Amino acid sequence: MLRTGFQMAVILGHHGALPGLTHLLPRFNPASAFGSSTETLVSRFCWEMTESKNYALPNASWGPDMLSLYHEFLEKTKTEGWVRLPSFRSNRNHIQGFKLPLESSANSDKSDSRLFTRCIEREGQGYEYVIFFQPSEKKSICLFQPGPYLEGAPGFAHGGSLAALIDETFSKTAYLSGEGLLTVNFNIKFKNLIPLGSLAVLNVNVEKIEDHKIYLSCVTQSRDQQTVYAKASGTFLQMQLEEDSSQH
Amino acid sequence: MLRTGFQMAVILGHHGALPGLTHLLPRFNPASAFGSSTETLVSRFCWEMTESKNYALPNASWGPDMLSLYHEFLEKTKTEGWVRLPSFRSNRNHIQGFKLPLESSANSDKSDSRLFTRCIEREGQGYEYVIFFQPSEKKSICLFQPGPYLEGAPGFAHGGSLAALIDETFSKTAYLSGEGLLTVNFNIKFKNLIPLGSLAVLNVNVEKIEDHKIYLSCVTQSRDQQTVYAKASGTFLQMQLEEDSSQH
Numbered sequence: 001m002l003r004t005g006f007q008m009a010v011i012l013g014h015h016g017a018l019p020g021l022t023h024l025l026p027r028f029n030p031a032s033a034f035g036s037s038t039e040t041l042v043s044r045f046c047w048e049m050t051e052s053k054n055y056a057l058p059n060a061s062w063g064p065d066m067l068s069l070y071h072e073f074l075e076k077t078k079t080e081g082w083v084r085l086p087s088f089r090s091n092r093n094h095i096q097g098f099k100l101p102l103e104s105s106a107n108s109d110k111s112d113s114r115l116f117t118r119c120i121e122r123e124g125q126g127y128e129y130v131i132f133f134q135p136s137e138k139k140s141i142c143l144f145q146p147g148p149y150l151e152g153a154p155g156f157a158h159g160g161s162l163a164a165l166i167d168e169t170f171s172k173t174a175y176l177s178g179e180g181l182l183t184v185n186f187n188i189k190f191k192n193l194i195p196l197g198s199l200a201v202l203n204v205n206v207e208k209i210e211d212h213k214i215y216l217s218c219v220t221q222s223r224d225q226q227t228v229y230a231k232a233s234g235t236f237l238q239m240q241l242e243e244d245s246s247q248h
Numbered sequence: 249m250l251r252t253g254f255q256m257a258v259i260l261g262h263h264g265a266l267p268g269l270t271h272l273l274p275r276f277n278p279a280s281a282f283g284s285s286t287e288t289l290v291s292r293f294c295w296e297m298t299e300s301k302n303y304a305l306p307n308a309s310w311g312p313d314m315l316s317l318y319h320e321f322l323e324k325t326k327t328e329g330w331v332r333l334p335s336f337r338s339n340r341n342h343i344q345g346f347k348l349p350l351e352s353s354a355n356s357d358k359s360d361s362r363l364f365t366r367c368i369e370r371e372g373q374g375y376e377y378v379i380f381f382q383p384s385e386k387k388s389i390c391l392f393q394p395g396p397y398l399e400g401a402p403g404f405a406h407g408g409s410l411a412a413l414i415d416e417t418f419s420k421t422a423y424l425s426g427e428g429l430l431t432v433n434f435n436i437k438f439k440n441l442i443p444l445g446s447l448a449v450l451n452v453n454v455e456k457i458e459d460h461k462i463y464l465s466c467v468t469q470s471r472d473q474q475t476v477y478a479k480a481s482g483t484f485l486q487m488q489l490e491e492d493s494s495q496h
Contacts, residue, residue: 113396116406148361158364160412167408
């Protein structure tokens with residue numbers, strides 16, 4: 001989940017769930033037109049970072065199912081407009097050049113933090129995933145192979161690990177589809193357990209963008225679509241990031 | 249989330265959300281009386297495991313807020329019937345002596361797995377938490393101090409990390425309160441961001457147990473209760489574990 005304003009969120013909290021958006025901090029101006037096209041957002045997001053590891057690339061721990069579907073979607077990036085999203089160690093990398101409130105707070109030590117879904121460094125042990133985004137259809141696919149450190153019931157992925165990854169995929173999809181940055185709510189219904197080491201496919205769609213909110217859905221299933229693991233929905237709040245003029 | 253039957257869940261899936269419980273596998277007999285008292289469940293759960301690390305004990309990374317509230321609740325274990333729950337590396341440890349379907353599956357390598365919410369070994373880097381359970385009131389408190397590897401927005405805990413820990417606290421509370429083992433659904437509304445390194449308090453209540461389902465709620469807030477971070481609810485399915493006769 002990419003959320004950018006503690007102060008803003010505090011204000012949200014004071015007014016209950018989803019108060020009038022006029023209460024937002026001035027630096028997040030939801031009333032302004034959302035001028036950034038999906039194309040612009042994607043090109044900003046998918047910049048080359050030679051100094052940072054991109055975790056969305058295959059490694060030796062990826063199983064045959066994960067690898068073959070990865071290559072299938074990689075092919076679609078050439079022919080069908082899909083985009084493979086890079087995945088860096090921190091959301092700081094994804095939003096470089098933009099202002100974040102409280103960026104300099106004592107709790108924001110840049111040197112020693114990780115995006116939660118990239119918290120386990122060793123390949124194959126934790127989260128293995130890659131997200132492909134389809135800009136014109138505003139949808140995403142996330143290929144997810146849970147490692148043994150994501151366990152809930154013995155031998156299976158913890159429901160919380162799936163919930164967190166759906167939230168993360170929602171977050172990136174909401175941002176690229178319409179500058180959605182703040183998770184407002186999230187619901188999930190579990191249907192089946194995901195065996196550790198197997199492939200689960202998250203199919204995320206933007207259902208609608210309305211009244212500065214982005215509504216998303218996700219069906220998580222096996223590659224052959226015969227087993228549904230979970231169905232989820234989420235709502236994100238639109239808010240435009242401002243460029244950080246100090247970096248120019 | 250402690251869930252014990254992939255086959256059972258498959259059957260659930262085939263019939264949609266929460267079908268007639270008669271479709272469950274014979275080994276999980278939801279129609280049987282839930283004979284285990286809360287006292288029995290707690291005493292089974294809180295057994296001494298000298299060979300395994302208990303992660304629910306203070307370490308050098310715990311801040312003053314976390315430590316002082318921990319000691320406050322530790323005092324309540326002596327005077328008000330609260331129970332400090334142990335927290336081991338795997339749910340296997342918590343349910344030793346009971347059967348789990350597919351325990352011997354290829355995906356269930358006992359030697360190299362971790363409960364998701366204990367996936368990060370180094371103290372202070374990931375999840376620091378301890379759960380206290382109140383058997384007579386069927387409620388729990390979880391003290392949560394998110395480390396820098398649980399980041400979402402820079403400087404703040406990922407919403408997914410909170411969702412996963414609420415699910416985990418629900419899971420333990422549902423099991424001890426009434427043998428609830430399978431997460432059916434989970435909803436969360438986010439109100440404020442949790443700064444990394446700070447203390448968040450999860451207040452979990454069993455709202456009702458009805459028709460073999462356990463309904464739980466959670467309010468996550470700051471220690472002074474002035475800031476609500478999130479409100480959540482979840483439903484778990486009751487199912488009695490059978491003793492593993494092979495171990496006797």
